[in-house]
Amino acid sequence: MSLTDTGTPDDLAGRRSSGDDRRRPGFTERLLAVRELSLLLALGALVLVTTLRNDRFLSGQSVKDLLLGCAILVILAVGQTLVIVTRNVDLSVGSILGLVAFCTGSLFLAAPGLPWPVALLLGVALGALCGAVNGGLIAVAKVPALVITLGTLYAFRGIDYYWAAGRQINAADMPRSFLRLGNQTVLGVPVLFLIAVVVVAVVGYYLRAYRGGRELYAIGSEPAAARLSGIPVGRRVFAVFVASGALAGLAGVLYAARFGTLDAAAGTGLELQVVAAAVVGGVAIFGGSGSAYGAALGAVLLTTIGSSLAVLRIDPFWQQAVVGALILAAIGLDRLLALRTAARLRGRSARGA
Amino acid sequence: MSPDSPGADRAPLLVLEGVTKSFGAVAALRGVHLALHPGEAHALVGENGAGKSTLVKILAGAHAPDAGRLALDGRPLELRGPADARAAGIAVIYQEPTLFPDLSVAENIFMGRQPLRGLRRIDTAAMNRDAARLFARLGVRIDPTRPARGLSIADQQLVEIAKALSFDARILVMDEPTAALSGVEVERLFGVARSLCERGAAVLFISHRFDEVFDLCQRITVLRDGAWVSTDRTSDLTVDAVVRRMVGRDVSSLYPKQDAPLRDTLLEVRGLGRAGVFSDVSFTVRGGEIVALAGLVGAGRSEVARAVFGVDRYDAGEVRVAGEPLPAGSPRRAIAAGLALVPEDRRQQGLVMELSVERNATLARRRALSRLGLLVGGAERVEAQRWTRRLQVKTSRLSAAVATLSGGNQQKVVLAKWLATEPRILIIDEPTRGIDVGTKAEVHRLLSQLANEGLAILMISSELPEVLGMADRVLVMHEGRMVRELSRAEADETSVMFAATGQGAAA
Structure with a gap:
């Protein structure tokens, strides 16, 4: 509190030089890089162990299934990252996915000749609309996003059930070209996965290199300071929910293309997997840090765990336990890193003072 | 810089006229006017609660005035938010730093204004370079790429200053920027402020430290109870005159405290200390006595009260209630021993x-x-x-x-x-903050009655008239230390204010 009257110029200079200048640049980047690296390492170890037990795990078909299986979760996790970075959460993504998927199927039922890109755009638009409902309610009601999106989780699902009224839509009801989107590969890589990669790259780069992206981190890091520095917090948070909804809409269309068989229950419970993927991927649940790349890796890791435990013939119960342990480990790691960083920074400024 | 600097006679850069702002029933500003001239540093002084911070928030675009006008370069100026204020060239350094702990220092400085390269991408290298250049100008070494988390308060304040510098503000508002800075850093900050003035900017400087005010500023405006009192050239003023204008009020009639017979010592605090917050605080309160704890906001008064009551821990010293030692860190034991604490923030701490x-x-x-x-x-x-x-x-x-x-x-x-x-001992923190005059008098009458019944009352108050009217003794804190004890006869506006601003030898 009162350095004021006691600090002589000399020990002041000592404090400064013992402080910050010795730290090499890119400290945060290195920390993040380490996080993504450790995810990759975990993923590699998992694949290695599973392959040693069963060499078909790395066969072309199995890898293709894996990539196909994680694409939708990756897209949702990236959308969730945008939201969590601003210190919010979107629990309605599973319901938006279900609603959009069923809507896409019904659309083809009503207009069989519809070109699939039109259906894709309509699906994204419907998702964005759902996201706008979330964002609008949060802005107007000034209630935490957790509560609002918990409400719309049930509301959107309810609309889905009302609309479906017990019906099921089958692959036969949808055009072949659309279904091919769900299974086609380019050079052995599923198109679905390529779409997910594009989404990750675009959002990840936006978050890192654009003013709008950095402002999302600022909002999550210290909302009051964000407001004082002139960031339109309300508008940005609204946009983030629209984006998350749009990505859930995209995921919904891709879900329809991949599975073909649709009922009102599609995507039930997916939202928790999505949040888990983001958290495991290093997106801090209190906002302000984490990357889309990390969240995507988290989604890939969770999907891989699922299929490798199946290959290793391990009880599904253990699969849940492993995912739970992983989340706790991720959060524990974050906390540990934060404490160590804080301790080191404190130590440096205390030494000279 | 002499008061007759070249800018003194130019037309004012920013003018506030009749600015009024109320929060609920409490008027924070009443018809305040202020003119900032280019090339001049202008000081704004006043007691706690005089309305200085509200004025700053209005200039920053964070509050909209209820009435009154702002004009920049003679043209009306309307600030609908902090972004508008920035666009108008108004930079504000707040009392409390407002940084983003997760982001790098350079990003904190340039948030929303990062230098760009192709495709409107952020040019990180240029941003770090610019930040380093700003720090060089301030003469400090802070790594622009480190996260803001973990910076000392002084370093955070320096980042705020770099931020304000970075957008070549035409008007720089500094709300007690020096509270956490050392002498050398203050000198550098003043150097920067003076060079801004030389380039035609206007500076509004808010401080309780009169030596700094007289050192930096060419004009001084005094606010009292949300109203404008005076604006003068610094050369026409003395510290005495400024203090008198800050407090000048007839107080004796407003706050009657009946003389109650003094009883035994009920509360005794000896050598109480908490690292970095307060140190070596000793005092006693007797039954039937009202003792006021005076000082500026941030002097550590509430912290002492919380430590005595057991909400916060303390590292050194002891508390005795009626001669019995009171164990530290247990509000329940404190209540059982007959202590009561009425906190400052009613909404958060006192009521459901x-x-x-x-x-x-x-x-x-x-x-x-x-x-x-x-x-x-x-x-x-x-x-x-x-x-x-x-x-x-x-x-x-x-x-x-x-x-x-x-x-x-x-x-x-x-x-x-x-x-x-x-309770036998009542600790009351800012008993009448934010309440109307009528109720104030009732609360004061009640406190006086309670003292008469034999309660020992420790009253923390930032309102000088209340302190002077109610207290049998006044203890003055400054930056975590008990600097003066004044009897009722010794205590007046000047002696308390001098002690509270750290000029203990005067009065």
Whole structure:
């Protein structure tokens, strides 16, 4: 509190030089890089162990299934990252996915000749609309996003059930070209996965290199300071929910293309997997840090765990336990890193003072 | 710089006219006017609660004035938000730093204005370079790429200053920027402020440190109780004159404290200290006595009160109640020993806003009123009625939610809650902040009555008239230390204000 009257110029200079200048640049980047690296390492170890037990795990078909299986979760996790970075959460993504998927199927039922890109755009638009409902309610009601999106989780699902009224839509009801989107590969890589990669790259780069992206981190890091520095917090948070909804809409269309068989229950419970993927991927649940790349890796890791435990013939119960342990480990790691960083920074400024 | 600097006679850059702002029933600013001239540093001084920070928030675009006009270069200026203020070239350095802990120092400086390269991408290298250049200009070494988390308060303040510099502000507002800085850093900051002035910018400087005010500023404006008092050339003023204008009021008639017979010492605090917050605080309070703890905001007064009551821990010293040592860190033991603490922030610490008046009034006595662990409604009501009647709480019914009451009546409910525990020692933090004049007088009369009945009262107050009118003795804190003890006869506006601003030898 009162350095004021006691600090002589000399020990002041000592404090400064013992402080910050010795730290090499890119400290945060290195920390993040380490996080993504450790995810990759975990993923590699998992694949290695599973392959040693069963060499078909790395066969072309199995890898293709894996990539196909994680694409939708990756897209949702990236959308969730945008939201969590601003210190919010979107629990309605599973319901938006279900609603959009069923809507896409019904659309083809009503207009069989519809070109699939039109259906894709309509699906994204419907998702964005759902996201706008979330964002609008949060802005107007000034209630935490957790509560609002918990409400719309049930509301959107309810609309889905009302609309479906017990019906099921089958692959036969949808055009072949659309279904091919769900299974086609380019050079052995599923198109679905390529779409997910594009989404990750675009959002990840936006978050890192654009003013709008950095402002999302600022909002999550210290909302009051964000407001004082002139960031339109309300508008940005609204946009983030629209984006998350749009990505859930995209995921919904891709879900329809991949599975073909649709009922009102599609995507039930997916939202928790999505949040888990983001958290495991290093997106801090209190906002302000984490990357889309990390969240995507988290989604890939969770999907891989699922299929490798199946290959290793391990009880599904253990699969849940492993995912739970992983989340706790991720959060524990974050906390540990934060404490160590804080301790080191404190130590440096205390030494000279 | 001499007061007759070249900018002194140019037309004002920014003018405020008749600016008024109220929060609920409390008028924070009443018809304030202020003119900032290019090339000049202008000081804004006043007691705590005089309205300085509200004025800063209005200039920053964070509050909209209820009435009055702003003009920049003679043209009307409307600030709808902080972004507008920035666009108008107004930079504000707040008392409390407002940084993003997760982002790098350079990003904190340039948030929303990062240098760009192709495709509107952020040019990180250029941003770090610019930040380093700003720090070089300030003469400090802070790594622009490190996260803001973990910076010392002084370093955070320097980042704020770099931020304000970075957008070549035409008007720089500094709200007590020097509180956390050392002498050398203050000199550098003043160097930067002077060079900004030389380039035609205007500086508004808010500080309680008169040596700094007289060193930097060419004009001084005094605010009191939200109203404009005077604006003068610094060369025409003395520290004495400024202090007198800050406090000048007739106080003796407003706050009567009857002389009560002094009884035994009830509260004794010896050598109390908490690293970095306060140190070596000693005082006693006797039954029938009101002792005021005066000082500026941030001097550590509330922290001492919280430590005595056991909410916060302390590292050194001891607290005795009626001669018996009071164990540290246990509000429950403190209540049992007869202590009561009425906190400064009623909404957050004193009341459960959604619960009824009677529930709140009896909250601290739940145990005594319950039978077999169950609260009996009847007992609660009788108890609540007794105290709310004595305190004249104005409420339609006792079951009304506390949130529906006025500030003054909320304060009475908090008092009722603690008086219902029948304490021997009452610690009350800012007893009349944010309440209207009529209720103020009632609270004061009540405190005087309680002292008469033999209570020992420790009153923390930032309002000088209240301190001078109510207290039998005044203890003055400055930056975590007890700097002066004044008897009722010795205490006047000047002696308290001098001690509170750290100029203890005067008066």
